[in-house]
Amino acid sequence: MMSRNAIKLLFLLPVCLSMFGCKEMDGFNDVVSQDTTKPEKVTNIRVENFNGGAHIIYDLPKSPNLLYVLAKYRINDQVEGETKSSYYTDTITVNGFAADTPHEVTLYAVSRANIMSDPVSVTVHPNKPVYQLVAPTITLTSDFGGVNVKAQNTLKREIGLIFVAFDDNTGVMEVQDQLFTREETIDYSVRGYSSSERRFGVYVTDQWGNISDTTIANITPLYEELLDKSKFRVYQLPTDSPIGYNWILPNLWDGRNDGDGWHTVDGVRPPFVCSFDVGNRYKLSRFVMWARAGEYAYGHGNPKVFSLWGSSSAQPRDIQLPLVAEEGAQIGDWINLGNYRFPDPPSGASPRQSNAADEAFVRSGVSFDVPLNAPAVRYLRLSIAETWSGGSSAHVIELSLYGSLNN
Template sequence: MIMTNRYKKLLWRLLPVLMAVVMFSCSKVADYKGVVSDDKTKPGTVTNVQVKNEAGSAIITYDLPASENVLYVQASYMINDNASRQTKSSFYTDTIHVGGFEKSQDYKVTLHAVSRANVMSDPVEVTVHPGVPAYLEAFPTIGTKADFGGININVLNRFKANLGIITISRDPRTNQLEIINQNYTNRDTISYSLRGYDTIPKEFGIYITDQWGNISDTFFTTVKPIYEVQIDKSKFNGYVLPSDVRTGFGWEIQNLWNGNTGSPGYHTEQPIQPLVWPAVITFDMGQGAKLSRYTIWNRGIDGSGNWLWQAGAPLTWTMWGRISDPVDETLPSGSGAPGVGETSPNGWINLGTFRLPEKPSGLPNPQYTNADLDTWNAGFSFNFSLDLPKVRYIRFQCLENASLTNNFFNVAELTFWGDPR
């Protein structure tokens, strides 16, 4: 093969780098300890074993044997009466974590040093006594109350462990207790509602499980769901107040309740002229209602682009309401604003401040996954406080948009639920 001058010059430039790589590789080969070995010598045992107990788990430290062919240390143990686990830790560390224990009690853990030829040392048995595991720690904190159309469930997960909150109820056809909901989370404060039930007393059972299949006792409660229906959108109308932002691009406020969660929706001017921020729009639901929850749909993917978690989608916003005829005012915002259930100077009730949930994938914009798109297209649902009074008129106050330009916003659709009786 003929080497041109250009490639010769390139080779000379790369030669120092190549030599360094070769020398580094050779030194690593000399030091490398292969996983496979013909050395069938039984390794020595771990010594100086010490235990630090934690919630549902324990950290075991030890001194490795002097044997040159040790690959890892293995811990074998039962986590309850039926299930066993094995945990392994490489020879680069002197610590092994054992966990998944069902209770706070004594458990036997057997430690083996294992060689590269898969030969085990003699066993070393140690006793651990883990603290109360997270699923049992959380169980006494279960709280429930009647909610619109169902039950509200609250749990404190102090250790932020991976827990499953399982709800059961009696099937009216079979009279057997059946799982009706499974909520898996590692959030420290867990609060959610199950809905779709008639306004008659209903018994629910709740138990907690962890990632190793341990299960708590079952907490039973009977609640009477609060009456709830979707608020009739055919009665909705715009109600423009002097401080409301102007509409842009022909995306009128009536699109917020036309049943179409895609484009076009509602859009402000872009940019708002003159710029007044936070920007506010007002509408009339046509009837008073004690609101329970709502779902907001934002502009997604349409003929002009991808708007997921970006552009004019509201990032944070406050809902305001009142039952009496609207009085205009520049609504307060920030640290000086009234709290939920409190009123502005001209009588608008703060119904809550809300935030757009994070993109599930965590990908930077404009990237997204199919799961991100499904989440966006399903809309985002939020609960109102049960203590709020009836309202008829709504003001939507956008505090930030997703692009943080804070000079326009858009919304595709709004749907409300509650008791209009």
Template sequence: MERIYNTLVLILTFGLSTLSCSEEKFGPILGGGGTPGPVREVRVENLAGGAKISYALPNDENLLYVKAVYSLKGVEVESKASYLTNHLILEGFGDENEREVALYAVSRSEKESSPTTVTIKPLPAPVFSVLQSLDVQETFGGIVVNFENPSAASGSVNSNVVIGTLRWDEELKEWESIDTYYSGLTKDQFAVRGLESVPIRFGIFVKDRWDNHTDTLETELTPIYEEEIAKDRWRDVRGLYPVPQVGALPVSGNPMVEAVDYSGAYPIVRMWDGNVGNFFHTKAGFELPIWVPFDLGESIKLSRYKIWQRSVAGGYFSHGNPHEWEIWGTNTPEDPNSWVMIAHEIMVKPSGLPVGQNSADDRAVAAAGQEYDFALDAPPVRYLAWKQIDNWASIQGEFGFMHVNELSLWGQRN
């Protein structure tokens, strides 16, 4: 028995020493199989900024993928597609020039077929259609830009665009960047704020992830004057005036009620104390919607507002943070029929993730405060009421509550 054991030890020792002394070689896991045949029956569908190339695969059980080799911005690049599909999509072209693409079928042992060459001629890249759709108008404190991006309907992040806004510096005789906006929507809008009410020469351009960019659209506009409204004269007026029964009402048919504070630690004045780190919190279990009126101390033509959510255990976009709401205004709160709706919003989470799941963009947007416009034809008002239709914990629910860290307003004093 001992002789057998010693013999095995010698064999193992010899085997290990042989392996350790041999030269290490790296290569494809599978070395067998021949060179695959080329792809055939190739069809080209030119797309905005790219092309879809369809083909029939060679009949080869060792086929792993199909590779396209082509030039992009003067650099040779490759795109690959698994043997489980029959097409490749090439993207990132910034011009409509014809170019050749070589297709190779590649086996599991990395053996390439002979090339099949096709010619593509990309359609204008998405950035150019976005530029053509730009509609730039003056607004309170700046400009508002509307645009369309039909290519974004594909849902691919490669259709996302970046829109840069420039301002001409007359003294330095050069453009300076004042805003950058990212979008992956088919139809979108953004505003550039905080500008003086003087004629300004603006430049707007569009680019994509491959740094394809358009020429600069130039226009001169004068932002409409606005100022941030001081909060030192705001006060709570709950319980002083009748609650108007207007717009969306409780599904039970019961009258709408005013929301009262959850406790002395979270009073309504925290909604306008200038501290975005604390919050106003109503009691829970109200029939929705609920009414939260307050007095601005003077009649103001309001232009826009910003709210800051409370970050609770589930993060932003959760709990009692507003999901859908209306803002109503009046100068005669004693008359319940005098209130008019001057804003209506449904908050959209940038990522579209379910409640309780937030992306980095979601957290950044909420932490910075979310901005909304009042209706352009809204009359000057002194009294406002936040009408909470639902919250993120009770979307389209019958019962709920509200909390918000801070509310800021902009507009024109009369």
């Protein structure tokens, strides 16, 4: 297994330097005064602890050339923390402690000439850090082609989940994937494995390089395969949306994710629906959607909110699908297999200002999971409730579906 020190070296540097930063540097480095008088110390110190850190409250000295208060402390065995707070406030925050144990913090008042006061020490006792709160909630279970991890991040703080798995070539546990999130409920899958037993693990890290113990389980991934698109057929139903611009439905599975797709006519109301037969009864695991890229990436008729419906009936009857329905809802011969929202632009830009990286994200295809409890089906209906433009037509370039045969 990869050692904990090796894991720390792998992730501490990039996490600290590129994602979060290990110090708060607020531009207080320049000497802006020739007054070299040593400032007085801060006084009347009080502490308010929180998870992984503390707010330290104090009375500022009367020194007229005071610029900021500096806190120095040790975050963990390898990292020292440093925080600065201007003379406009009476509070400084220290954060990132590895454990809910007493930690010494040294405070300095610093003048405009960069002269430091005598040190003042204060002990903080942070509550249990968030990464240690998340780690015990982790559960690992089999998923199609890999492993699924669930966890609870009740404080909704930024944490990282690092996935490791036994590597047949190196003979040790190797890092396979990582997820950084502040979501309260974490439900994430790592795929790409054969359906043979393998040792998987997950540990939690944070922006300060703290690392939890690793949750490990021996798991056999469920078998999945790419559905054979040569067996797909149009299953036209009266309530399907009319086709526009000669972008016919078979384009949706022609294997070209950069060409024409399925496109409805303009001037109809959502949901925009198409129906097709995948040729056999499958327990679906996931699907990849290629939306229209380039200038269309986060606009026009590209799906924003949509659902996948399925049926295992021999000849499922038509039904008008609702705009919104709960997952698992059954209407006539059709059951809601899942409700989805296309991800926002990864850059964080607004949809109308998406950049080249966002367009590349769309062009590469986006994967969506089908819930494990969804039934096996042969017929599918894609139902788009809302497009990124909010307009009166919809389009998708390509769909690839994965699952296991269930005849």
